[in-house]
């Protein structure tokens with residue numbers, strides 16, 4: 001077998017599926033204890049991974065798996081803000097992908 005460049009895989013804390021890292025969004029607990037989406041994958045801190053799908057955030061919220069992975073309590077308003085941000089990110093991506101589509 002030739003050497004294939006390996007893409008790191010991470011498990012989504014929402015649906016528990018392992019995916020290629022670029023397909024996931026990182027959620028970070030930064031050193032100042034803020035929870036935020038790391039859309040560029042460059043923020044410092046402890047991270048958890050979610051599919052680029054707000055549904056997975058909702059699952060992670062319900063099962064508390066995100067809080068477990070980040071080892072912190074996440075207030076409802078933070079979850080709401082993350083959910084909104086993920087919906088916006090998904091929306092932006094949809095627009096980018098439909099550029100050449102003539103319908």
Ligand SMILES: [Zn+2]
Pocket residue numbers: 012013014015016017050051053056
């Ligand atoms: Zn998922």
